[in-house]
Structure formats: structure tokens, C-alpha cells
Amino acid sequence: MTGINWRGVGAIFHVEMMRFFRTIWQSLASPVLSTVLYFVVFGAAIGGRIQSVEGVEYGAFIVPGLMMLTVLQQSVSNASFGIYFPKFSGTIYEYLVSPVGWIEVTLGFVGAAAVKAILIALVILLTSFAFVGVHILHPFWMLAFLTLSALGFSLLGFIIGLWAKSFEQLQIVPMMVIMPLVFLGGAFYSASMLPPFWEGVAKLNPVLYLISGVRWSFFGLADVPVGTSLTAVALMVVVCLGIIRWIFATGWRLRE
Amino acid sequence: MAAIIEIDRLSKQYGSGTKALDDVSLTIDEGEIIALLGPNGAGKTTLISVICGLVVPTGGTVRVGGHDIRRDWRAARKLIGLVPQEIALPPFESVMNCVRFTRGLYGMAPDDAYLERILRALALWDKRDAATRELSGGMKRRVLIAKALSHRPKVLFLDEPTAGVDVALRREMWEVVGDLRREGVTIILTTHYLEEAEEMADRVGVINRGQLLLVRPTAELMGEFGRKTLIIDLDEALNAVPASLMGRGLELSADGRSLRFDYDTRADRTGIARLLGDLAGQGISVRDVSTRQSSLEEVFLSLVSEEAA
Numbered sequence: 001m002t003g004i005n006w007r008g009v010g011a012i013f014h015v016e017m018m019r020f021f022r023t024i025w026q027s028l029a030s031p032v033l034s035t036v037l038y039f040v041v042f043g044a045a046i047g048g049r050i051q052s053v054e055g056v057e058y059g060a061f062i063v064p065g066l067m068m069l070t071v072l073q074q075s076v077s078n079a080s081f082g083i084y085f086p087k088f089s090g091t092i093y094e095y096l097v098s099p100v101g102w103i104e105v106t107l108g109f110v111g112a113a114a115v116k117a118i119l120i121a122l123v124i125l126l127t128s129f130a131f132v133g134v135h136i137l138h139p140f141w142m143l144a145f146l147t148l149s150a151l152g153f154s155l156l157g158f159i160i161g162l163w164a165k166s167f168e169q170l171q172i173v174p175m176m177v178i179m180p181l182v183f184l185g186g187a188f189y190s191a192s193m194l195p196p197f198w199e200g201v202a203k204l205n206p207v208l209y210l211i212s213g214v215r216w217s218f219f220g221l222a223d224v225p226v227g228t229s230l231t232a233v234a235l236m237v238v239v240c241l242g243i244i245r246w247i248f249a250t251g252w253r254l255r256e
Numbered sequence: 257m258a259a260i261i262e263i264d265r266l267s268k269q270y271g272s273g274t275k276a277l278d279d280v281s282l283t284i285d286e287g288e289i290i291a292l293l294g295p296n297g298a299g300k301t302t303l304i305s306v307i308c309g310l311v312v313p314t315g316g317t318v319r320v321g322g323h324d325i326r327r328d329w330r331a332a333r334k335l336i337g338l339v340p341q342e343i344a345l346p347p348f349e350s351v352m353n354c355v356r357f358t359r360g361l362y363g364m365a366p367d368d369a370y371l372e373r374i375l376r377a378l379a380l381w382d383k384r385d386a387a388t389r390e391l392s393g394g395m396k397r398r399v400l401i402a403k404a405l406s407h408r409p410k411v412l413f414l415d416e417p418t419a420g421v422d423v424a425l426r427r428e429m430w431e432v433v434g435d436l437r438r439e440g441v442t443i444i445l446t447t448h449y450l451e452e453a454e455e456m457a458d459r460v461g462v463i464n465r466g467q468l469l470l471v472r473p474t475a476e477l478m479g480e481f482g483r484k485t486l487i488i489d490l491d492e493a494l495n496a497v498p499a500s501l502m503g504r505g506l507e508l509s510a511d512g513r514s515l516r517f518d519y520d521t522r523a524d525r526t527g528i529a530r531l532l533g534d535l536a537g538q539g540i541s542v543r544d545v546s547t548r549q550s551s552l553e554e555v556f557l558s559l560v561s562e563e564a565a
Contacts, residue, residue, distance in 0.1 A: 005330070011360025015349070022348070090344030094403075097308040097338050098361040099330040256270070256311045 004107075008100035012108025016082050020116045027116070028123055031070050035124045038066055039131045042188055053190050056219050059132035064214040065187030066128070067121045068149060072182055072207065074120050075150045076174045079113035079157030084164050087253075096255060102248030106241070110158050114150035121146055134218065141226075142217035148233040149210045153178075155240030162247050162254070181207040186215075191223040206232055257285035260335075260411055260442050261307065266316035268302055268466075276302040277313070278466040286410070289433070289443040290471070291453030293556050294463035300446040301341060303463070304413045308338045320411060334362060337409030341416045341446075343396045347389035351380055351399055354388060355406045362407035374402050378432060394425040401432065412436060414445040418452060430456055454478070464560050485548045486517040486528055491541040498538050504531065 020027055043059035050058045083105075086092040095105055128134055136142055157174075164170040185207030191199050202208055203224065213229030216222035222229070247254065261284040268277040277299050284290055292300045305311040307318050307325060318325045323332035345354060355371050375381040378398040383391060388399060397417065404412060414433070418426040426449070433443060433456055447453055453460050454474060461471040470477075493512035504527070507516040519526040535542060 005361075005363040007363045007365070008361045011357050014360070015346075015353075015357055018353075019348075086346075089346065090340075090342055091346055093310060093338070093340055093344065094358060094361060096310050097333060097336065098358070099333040099363060100361055101330075251312055255309075256305070 005100050005104050008098065008104045009107045009111070012095075012100075012105065013112045016078075016109060016112030017115070019082075020078075020112070028120065031074065031120050031124060032127050035066055035070070035127050036131075038062070039128070043131060053193070054219075054221050056221065057132060060128075060134050061190075061215075061219070062188050063125065063128045063132065063134050064218050065182075065211050067124050067146065068185075068207070068211045068214055069182045069187050070124050071117045071121045071146055071150050072153045072178055072210075073174065074117035075113055075153035076157035076160065076178055078116050079110055079154040080161035080164065080170055080174070082109045082113055083158055083161035084167075084170050087161075087164075088167075092254070102245055105248070106155070106158065106244050110151065110154040113154035113157060114147065117150040117154065118146055121150075136218050137220050138217040142214060145210065145213040145217055145229070145233070148230070148237065149214070152210075152233050152236040152240065155237060155244065159240060159243055159247070162244070162252075165253075181205055182211075184208075186211050186223055190221070206236065209233065257287060259283045260286040260321055261444070262317075262319040263303075263307070264317045266303070266306060266318060267314050268299075268306060268311060269314045275466045276311075277306065280316070280463075280466070280468045282461065282468060282471060284442060284444065286442055287437070287440045288459065289437055289445070289457050290459045290461060291457035291474075292444065292446045292461045292463055293453055294446075295560065298463045299466040300463050301415055302466075304338070304415055304444065304446065308336055308413060309333060334407070335410045337404035337407065337412045339397075339400045339404045339412070339414045339417055341419065343393065343400065345388040345396055345399060348387055350385050350387055351375065351391070351402075352384040354399060355402050358403040359406040364407045370408075371402075371406060374405050377435065378402050379428070394421045397421060397425075397429075401429075405436075409441065411442045411444070414443060416446055416448060418447070418449060426452070462556060462559050469559060484519055486519060486531075487546045487548065488515040488517065488532075488535070488542055489544040489546075490514060491543045494540070498540070500538065501531075501534060506531075 039059065039062075042062055046058070052058060053061045086095065100108075125134070160170065160173050184202065185205045186202065191202045191208060191212075194202055209224055209229040209232035212223040213226055213233070216226050216229070246252075261282070263280060263282040266277055266280045267275070269275050280299075280303060292303065294300050302311055306313045307320065309325065309329060320332040321335045323329075323335070325332045349357070352368075352371065352375070355375065356366065356368075359366070359371065372381065375384055378401060380395065380398055380402060383395060388396060391399065401414075401417070417433075418429050421429070430452070433445075436443060437456075443456075445452070445457070457474050459471055460474050460477055462469045490513050494508060494515075495512060497506050497508050497515070505518060508514075509516070517528070517531060519528060532542065532545075
């Protein structure tokens with residue numbers, strides 16, 4: 001390799017971000033509406049019965065979970081659609097014949113998907129201020145966890161987009177895997193609220209570590225040690241990068 | 257002229273066992289225009305796809321500008337522009353953004369003045385802000401050419417560039433290719449329109465079943481393999497070819513006013529002088545004589561059928 005083609009990365013990143021800004025209101029309206037609904041249902045209706053979790057008002061307690069729900073969904077859908085659409089429309093040939101390799105293509109698509117997901121998550125955070133009083137104990141670590149999670153799940157979405165041969169396949173993993181993992185990962189409750197057996201089962205869910213990390217950055221509360229959360233998300237990033245490198249090296253589902 | 261593309265014993269065999277390319281070797285000089293001819297499935301597009309990086313070869317090597325396409329792929333690809341056979345464009349992007357994007361992918365600094373020159377040359381400047389989905393098929397094909405030229409490639413691959421476009425646009429495309437030739441761009445094109453190869457190419461390569469049957473200068477190929485037809489217009493109509501001239505391969509027109517005689521330009525004796533003498537001996541008066549060169553299509557069919565035999 002003779003160095004990264006940064007202009008190539010910039011070209012991909014720019015096009016992906018322009019696609020986001022062209023439909024900015026649609027991109028933001030849906031997650032904001034969902035968040036408002038979650039606050040109404042979980043915050044007001046259920047929260048009325050659960051006054052606090054480990055000393056934190058329930059409405060505020062679910063904010064990190066809602067942000068992670070958005071980050072994970074948006075990361076996967078943006079990255080998978082970003083790379084799948086050129087495959088679908090046939091324009092993927094451009095990426096394969098130009099002097100950009102797996103690093104440039106990944107940085108461009110995954111970088112844009114992660115940035116979009118983080119921007120939407122921050123809008124969700126701003127929205128939550130309208131409903132509950134939230135104090136962020138460690139803002140730097142909140143951004144670090146959001147960034148690492150967005151990166152990890154954008155990489156996963158990118159792999160899904162490379163793997164998918166149809167729009168149905170593109171939808172199935174986010175719907176059948178990501179959503180259940182988020183809901184069972186403690187987005188709306190603490191794992192310590194579960195009976196010991198189910199708490200053990202919940203700790204097999206990788207998303208629990210991400211949500212726990214973000215929640216710690218907000219309130220100093222965590223279901224698992226923060227170091228374990230960081231290790232889990234870093235491991236995910238490394239494994240996904242390895243898979244993507246393999247896909248580009250072998251040309252699987254890309255080249256004949 | 258220095259060689260810009262060196263293909264050495266290139267092979268591509270698919271998992272199914274199909275040999276799309278079989279031991280192909282070819283050297284292309286800088287500034288040359290070479291046309292690859294062959295029936296569907298002959299291996300033309302596979303050859304282009306391997307050189308450009310879309311298909312992984314199973315054997316052999318390719319060097320572009322001295323750079324191996326696998327080991328030194330970044331440097332090799334920087335020199336190449338590809339206009340694919342299928343029209344594939346992002347439907348919601350404007351023409352200008354599409355071309356800017358491709359230039360960026362190739363690591364080139366923005367240069368809208370140069371892109372404007374390309375779009376004007378391809379009669380696309382007025383459409384620069386239009387989304388590609390709003391363009392006609394011919395315009396979309398020209399956008400593909402503009403994208404392929406956006407990074408000033410030294411080698412341009414045109415995979416059936418005029419497939420499905422009307423005659424007027426085809427002529428326009430030929431003019432574009434002529435302009436590029438003058439700028440020193442090496443062009444490799446595949447085509448089904450054989451007059452296209454005849455019109456533009458310095459050399460013609462014939463591919464069939466993954467093998468490069470021959471590569472010759474177009475004029476030489478036409479001269480060597482080309483058959484000519486002598487058309488003899490008669491003063492008075494004949495009812496039939498005279499019995500004494502039977503067996504010479506003469507063909508009488510439906511109105512009886514002309515005779516056609518096919519002859520081989522490579523033969524020591526074409527038989528024209530003897531035929532004209534015999535016609536005079538039979539008292540058949542000749543009003544005019546003309547010849548017609550066989551087209552490259554006929555040359556191509558003759559080559560492929562020879563190979564099949």
C-alpha cells in the first residue's frame with residue numbers, strides 16, 4: 001500500500017453526507033418523533049409508577065438507552081444502505097476500478113454513517129431536555145462511547161450492506177437482531193433489576209455493555225465495569241474491520 | 257511509441273470451469289486506438305474488466321504504464337478511465353456532482369474549469385445541474401464518458417460505447433474519440449458496430465471463446481482478408497449467365513442488367529481481366545465497372561468461421 005487516498009475518502013464521505021442533508025427533515029423527524037413517543041410511553045406512563053432507578057429519575061434514566069437505540073439503528077441502516085445502493089444501481093464499479101481500497105471505502109461510508117448517527121443522537125439528547133432534567137457527569141466519555149458505538153455498528157451495517165443481495169436482506173438483520181438486542185440490552189431498565197439468572201443471560205448481550213457505558217457517562221451508574229464496556233466495543237470494531245478487509249481482499253460479493 | 261499496456265498470458269477461469277480468457281497476450285502502444293471484436297461471450301468485456309480491476313484473473317499478468325495491476329494497483333488504476341457497457345449512474349445526483357465525485361475518487365484536486373471543458377466538449381454543460389435520472393440514454397452515456405475522463409486518464413476503456421444510441425449520437429461519439437486521440441489518450445474499445453472499428457481503430461483484435469485470434473492494423477486486416485466484389489453494369493439486359501461463363505461464380509442481378517463477381521485481393525490472379533475479355537468475346541457490352549470492399553463484419557465472420565473449422 002502506498003498511503004491512503006484521502007481525497008477518495010473525502011469524495012465518498014461528502015456524497016454520503018450530502019444525501020443525508022438533502023433529506024435532513026425526514027432524517028431527523030422520524031427519530032425525534034420516536035423519542036417523544038418513548039418519553040410519553042416509558043417516561044410518563046411507566047415512569048409514573050417507577051419513581052427512580054438507583055436514585056435516578058426514570059425519565060432521565062432511559063435517555064442514554066434511547067440515544068443508544070438511535071445510534072445503533074441509524075448506524076446500521078445508514079452504513080448498510082450506503083454501500084448496498086451502489087451495488088443495487090450498478091455504480092459500485094466506480095469504487096472497484098478507482099485507486100481506493102478497503103480502507104478508503106470503509107472510512108468514507110462508515111465515517112459518514114457514524115457521523116450521521118451521532119448527530120441524530122445529539123438531537124435526541126436535546127429533545128430529552130424538553131422532557132426531563134438530565135445532567136451528564138462525564139461528557140467526554142459520553143461522546144467517546146457514542147463515537148465508538150456508532151463506529152462499531154456502522155461497521156456492522158457496512159458488512160450487512162456488502163452481504164445483502166436484496167432490500168429484504170438489508171432489513172432483516174436490523175429488525176431481527178439489532179432491535180431485540182437493544183431492547184434486551186437494558187435500554188429501559190437496569191440489568192440489576194432482573195433476577196440473578198436473567199441478569200447473567202443479559203450479560204451475554206454485547207449491547208448491554210454499550211448502553212451500560214453510556215449510562216455510566218451520564219450518571220456514574222453501570223451494570224458492568226466501564227473498562228469491560230470499552231473493551232467490548234473496541235473488540236467489535238476490530239472484528240468488523242477484519243471481516244471487511246477479508247471481503248475486499250477476496251472480492252466476496254464484490255468482484256467476479 | 258512506448259507500450260502503455262502489456263498483457264502477458266492472461267487467463268480467467270470461473271468456478272464453473274468456463275474459460276473466459278485463455279492465455280491472452282497483447283501489447284498496446286501509447287496513443288493507439290484498438291478495437292476488440294468478438295461475438296457475445298467471446299471475452300471482450302472480461303478482458304477489460306480484468307485490466308480495470310473488476311475481475312480477478314486466474315493467471316498471467318497485466319502492466320499499465322509499467323505498473324502491475326495487482327501489486328501496484330493504485331498507480332495502475334490512476335492511469336485508467338472506464339466507460340462500462342451498462343449505464344450506471346446515481347439517479348439523484350447532478351451531472352456536475354457525479355463528475356466531481358469521480359475526480360475525487362481518483363485522488364485529484366478539484367478542478368471545475370477542467371470539468372467544464374469536458375462537459376462542454378460532450379454537450380453536457382447545459383445539463384450540469386440536472387439529476388442524471390432526468391437525462392436521455394445518450395446523455396447518460398456521455399456522462400459516463402465525462403466521469404471516465406474527469407481525472408485525465410492516459411488509457412480509456414470504452415465497453416460498447418455506442419450500444420443502443422442513435423446514428424447521429426454515434427457519430428458524435430466518434431468525434432469525441434477522435435478528439436481524445438488527438439490529445440494522445442490510448443483507447444481500447446469493444447463494439448458490435450463493426451464500422452465503428454473500421455472508422456476509428458488503428459488496430460483490430462479479434463477475440464473468440466476467450467482467445468485472441470489475431471491483432472492487426474485495421475487497414476492491413478482489410479487488405480489481407482478483405483474480399484472485393486466487381487460489379488459489371490451491362491448495356492443490355494441478359495436472361496441468364498451465358499453457358500460459357502458458368503462456373504466462374506458470376507451472379508446475375510434480378511433485372512439482368514448487372515453481373516457480380518467476387519474475387520480475392522490476395523490471389524495472384526484475380527480473374528478480372530480474363531472475365532472482361534470473355535464477356536467481350538461473347539459480344540456482351542459493358543457500360544460501367546465498379547468494386548466494393550467487403551466490410552469488417554464479413555472479415556470478422558470469415559475469421560471466426562475459419563477458427564471454428
